[in-house]
Amino acid sequence: MSRRPITRRDFLKVAAAAPLAGAMIPALHGAAPASADKVRVVLVRDPSPLGTGGAPPAEVVQKMLDDGVRALLGETDVVKAWKSLIRPDDVVGIKTNAWRYIPTTAEVEQAIRRRVMDAGVGEDRIAIDDRGVLRNPVFQKATALVNARPMRSHHWSGVGSLIKNYIMFTPQPAAWHGDTCADLAKIWDLPIVKGKTRLNVLVMFTPLFHGVGPHHYAKEYTWEYKGLIISRDPVAADATGLRILQAKRKEHFGDDSPLQMTPHHIQLADTRHHLGVSDPGRIELVKLGWDEGVLI
Amino acid sequence: MCASETSDARRLASYIPSTIGPWLSEADQSFDAETVFDYIDGAGEVYRSYNMRLLIARRFQKDGRPDIVVDAFDMGASADAFGVFTHDLDGEDAGIGQGSTYKAGLLSFWKDRYFLSVYAEEETTETRAAVLDLGRQIAEAIPGRGEPPALLKLLPVDGLEARTTRFFHTASVLNYHYFVADANILLLGPETDAVLAAYGGKEDRSHMLVVSYGGVAGAGRAAESFRREYMPDAGGNPAVRTENGRWTAARAAGRYCAVVFDAISAEAAVARLEAVERSIASARGPSP
Numbered sequence: 001m002s003r004r005p006i007t008r009r010d011f012l013k014v015a016a017a018a019p020l021a022g023a024m025i026p027a028l029h030g031a032a033p034a035s036a037d038k039v040r041v042v043l044v045r046d047p048s049p050l051g052t053g054g055a056p057p058a059e060v061v062q063k064m065l066d067d068g069v070r071a072l073l074g075e076t077d078v079v080k081a082w083k084s085l086i087r088p089d090d091v092v093g094i095k096t097n098a099w100r101y102i103p104t105t106a107e108v109e110q111a112i113r114r115r116v117m118d119a120g121v122g123e124d125r126i127a128i129d130d131r132g133v134l135r136n137p138v139f140q141k142a143t144a145l146v147n148a149r150p151m152r153s154h155h156w157s158g159v160g161s162l163i164k165n166y167i168m169f170t171p172q173p174a175a176w177h178g179d180t181c182a183d184l185a186k187i188w189d190l191p192i193v194k195g196k197t198r199l200n201v202l203v204m205f206t207p208l209f210h211g212v213g214p215h216h217y218a219k220e221y222t223w224e225y226k227g228l229i230i231s232r233d234p235v236a237a238d239a240t241g242l243r244i245l246q247a248k249r250k251e252h253f254g255d256d257s258p259l260q261m262t263p264h265h266i267q268l269a270d271t272r273h274h275l276g277v278s279d280p281g282r283i284e285l286v287k288l289g290w291d292e293g294v295l296i
Numbered sequence: 297m298c299a300s301e302t303s304d305a306r307r308l309a310s311y312i313p314s315t316i317g318p319w320l321s322e323a324d325q326s327f328d329a330e331t332v333f334d335y336i337d338g339a340g341e342v343y344r345s346y347n348m349r350l351l352i353a354r355r356f357q358k359d360g361r362p363d364i365v366v367d368a369f370d371m372g373a374s375a376d377a378f379g380v381f382t383h384d385l386d387g388e389d390a391g392i393g394q395g396s397t398y399k400a401g402l403l404s405f406w407k408d409r410y411f412l413s414v415y416a417e418e419e420t421t422e423t424r425a426a427v428l429d430l431g432r433q434i435a436e437a438i439p440g441r442g443e444p445p446a447l448l449k450l451l452p453v454d455g456l457e458a459r460t461t462r463f464f465h466t467a468s469v470l471n472y473h474y475f476v477a478d479a480n481i482l483l484l485g486p487e488t489d490a491v492l493a494a495y496g497g498k499e500d501r502s503h504m505l506v507v508s509y510g511g512v513a514g515a516g517r518a519a520e521s522f523r524r525e526y527m528p529d530a531g532g533n534p535a536v537r538t539e540n541g542r543w544t545a546a547r548a549a550g551r552y553c554a555v556v557f558d559a560i561s562a563e564a565a566v567a568r569l570e571a572v573e574r575s576i577a578s579a580r581g582p583s584p
Contacts, residue, residue, distance in 0.1 A: 005479035007526050008557075012539035099337070155339035156468075174333050177341050180468050212384055214367045214413050216339050218400045261472055 038284035039236040039277045043204075044068040045227040045290040054206045055105035056226065062111045064289070065201070068230035069115070071286050079118045085198040086144055088120030093142040097149035097165055098130040101217045104148050104203055108228075112146050112201065133168050134192075145193060147234060148201040151241040152208035155216040157181035158263025159242055162200045162234040163275070169193050180261050185235070185269035202229035202237045209248040223248065226290065235269045235276025236283045240296070242266060243280065247295040308352050308368050308410065311437040316430045317422075319356035319364055327351040336367075345466045345486070346380040347372055356430075362401075362418035364426060366434070369411040374442020375489070379463035381406035383472075389459070390428060393435040394442065397459075403431045408440035447491045449579065450506050450552070452571035457501075460494035474503055474557070481525040482507060482553065483518040495568075502542070502564075503557040506572055511551050519548035522555060534569075535562035549573045550580070 044064045048056040055061055066078040075081035086092060094112050096104040109128050116126055127138030134140075149165040157164055157180055166187045167173045176184055188194065204227035212218050225244065231237035242263055249259065270278035277283060287294065305326050314321050325335065329348055332340035343351070350370040357363050371377040378395065387399030393412070396405035401419035405412050414431045416423035445463050462473050465488055467480040473492055476482065482505075484490060490507040509515040523530060523546055530536040535545035535556075542558035545565035554572040559565035 005477040005481055005525050007477040007481070008475055009526065009538050011475070154337075156341045157338055173338075174340075177338055180341075181338065211339075212386065212399065213402045213404065213415055214336050214339060214343070215365070215415065216336075218402060219418060220400050261468070262475070262478065264478065 038282050039231065039233045040072055040284045040286060041229060041231040041233070041236045041240045042068040042071045042286045042288060043227055043229050043240065043294070043296075044071070044288040045204075045225070045294065047226060047290040047292070050205060050224060050226065051107075053105055053107070054102065055107040056205070058107045058110065061105075061107040061228075062114065064228050065108070065111045065115070065230070067288055068201075068228055069199070071288055072230050072232070078115065082115045082119040086116055086119040086121060090119075090121055090144040091125045091138060091141045092116050092121050092127075092144045092146065093133065093136070093139040094126065094128040094146045094148060095133060095139075095165055095168075096128050096130050097160070099150070099152075099160070101215070102150045102152055102206060102208055102222070104150060105205065108148055108201065108203055112148060112199075116146065131168055134171065139192070142192075142196060144198050145196045146199045146201070147197055148203065150203040150205070150207065151229075151238070151245060153211050153216070153221075153245060153259060154261070154263075155211055156261060157184070157265055158259045158261040159238070159245060159266070161238040161241070161263070161266060162202055163188070163238055163265060163269050166193055181265045182268050183273070184265045185273035185275040188234075188273075188275050197234065198232070200231050200234045200237045202231075202241045204229055204241060204244065207241070207245060207248070209245050209252065221252075225293070225295075233276035235266060235278050238266045238269075239278040239280065240283060240285060243296045251295070304350055304370055305352060308350060308370050309354070311410075311434050312352070312354050312366050312368060313430065313433050316356055316364065316426050316433075317358075319358045319361065319426065322355045322357060325353040327353070342383060342469070343369060343371075343380060345464070345469055346376040346383075347486070348376075348380075362416050362420065362423055364423060364430065365413075365415045365417070366430065367413040367415070368434070369413075371409050371411055374406075374409050375445040375463065377406040377409050377411045377442060378444045379465075380411045382462040383464070383469070385459050385462075390431065392428070392431045393438075394444075396431070398428065401427065403427050405431060405435060406442070407435050407438045408442045410438055445489060445491065446579075447489050447506060447508055450554075450572055450575040451491060451493050451504060452495075452568055452575070454571070455495040457494040457497065462492045464490055464492070470505070474505075476557075477525065479525070481521050482555075483509075483514070483521055488514075496560075500560060502559045502568075504568060504572070505555040505557070507553045509551050509553065512548075515548040515551050515553045518553045519546055522546050522553070533562070535559070535565040537562070545569055547573075549576050552576055 048060045073081045129136045154160040206222045210221040269275040349372045352368045354366045387397035390396040390398040393405035393407035401416035403414040467484040527536040543565040546555040556565040
């Protein structure tokens with residue numbers, strides 16, 4: 001039997017508790033089963049000025065990544081932490097995002113690459129790619145993936161997310177656009193990626209909180225948040241990034257401006273596809289570094 | 297690309313100047329409804345939902361200045377050119393084409409069956425002037441004019457807010473403008489035409505939705521579906537008070553279904569529906 005649709009009226013009922021539509025969808029669908037174990041997500045920020053490419057200096061990015069990974073895994077030695085993620089015999093694909101206006105950034109890519117090499121993986125068994133992953137021999141043979149991309153509002157899926165970043169592992173990405181990308185998490189069951197993701201890095205240096213025009217971009221709708229969100233759970237990392245975007249929209253537009261498309265693929269990744277945790281109540285958020293304007 | 301599409305692409309490209317001030321253009325890129333994702337990612341779904349036929353993208357470059365990008369869409373029909381223009385009305389009217397808006401370096405306008413986006417990757421005084429100049433040149437080069445969707449004529453004029461009218465086909469686009477439900481409870485689809493508009497101003501805003509279906513039966517099913525899912529507590533009443541203290545009402549009239557959201561009273565909701573019904577009757581003409 002199909003479930004009752006969620007309507008605007010459901011949002012009105014709980015508007016006082018959670019005024020943004022996108023944020024309310026998880027609660028309205030019913031939270032995931034209670035669990036004593038929370039999923040850890042680390043938010044690390046640094047106030048250093050951003051370079052022309054939109055990232056902090058490389059050494060700052062490296063420190064942010066290292067601090068985040070150590071906190072995530074509860075390990076003081078960063079190389080040991082990475083060795084718990086990546087084996088020396090792994091073939092590692094770093095799935096990046098090359099969107100023209102807000103890419104993952106070379107600084108993040110190289111910081112990850114360095115630590116993968118520190119874990120013992122040879123340079124010839126590491127690749128960084130986005131749109132070419134299906135043709136990339138390293139990705140074709142990959143035993144481990146590191147998923148790194150910026151979060152931004154998205155004209156169709158609500159937000160460009162870590163979950164969505166794997167759409168390039170499918171031969172026909174458009175085939176996943178149904179119901180505004182509701183079932184993107186199913187991609188994570190495809191053999192080329194299933195069970196391989198060791199770390200997720202959601203880049204929040206200059207997130208886009210609103211989009212306009214065919215390219216869904218205007219610089220005035222970005223801001224210098226200067227953060228990285230790091231987790232082993234892509235859904236929890238995305239849900240956390242989404243809270244930040246929604247908080248920024250509320251700050252900028254006022255109460256009455258939910259994301260233009262509901263990013264329900266994040267919530268459905270939890271409740272329908274069981275890829276991870278979207279309920280903030282089941283996420284342990286560890287915040288490191290710069291606190292000004294943190295929003296959550 | 298078949299011969300007629302090639303011809304359409306040539307015609308559309310001919311409307312775009314090859315230079316604008318000191319900016320020079322790169323080679324055009326051409327996309328259809330299948331390949332548009334290669335250019336604008338999932339946002340292509342918006343244009344596909346308006347039946348886009350062709351996109352010509354031309355980038356203008358000048359060292360030391362922000363790029364300017366023209367995206368020219370052949371939507372196949374003026375109604376869809378108008379519709380996709382109404383997808384994003386944020387900004388000021390630039391007085392270009394048959395309807396335009398400008399904000400933050402982005403000019404959008406429609407004319408005939410075409411929708412144009414002219415975008416400066418960074419807004420400066422110079423790029424703003426160049427974008428508007430480019431838009432004017434393109435609009436003047438397009439010889440024809442198109443008719444807005446006839447469905448717009450069914451909207452009551454009294455209280456209608458300027459620049460809030462949206463024309464579309466699908467539930468996803470409806471939810472983009474005004475979230476109704478996470479399921480398609482109004483049975484919208486590529487074959488339906490819909491118009492949504494705001495009334496009353498910011499402090500007293502209500503919304504009017506009118507959908508045209510293929511026939512009377514389709515409209516009846518949609519109204520029944522909406523009443524069942526959205527206003528199950530209405531009983532036999534024409535309107536229901538929703539959780540924000542406002543009123544929603546819906547009814548089918550011929551091949552149309554009309555819905556009023558957030559009216560100030562049940563009477564106001566019903567009065568607006570009746571105004572739509574009069575417009576429908578008027579459009580049909582006198583009974584034989």
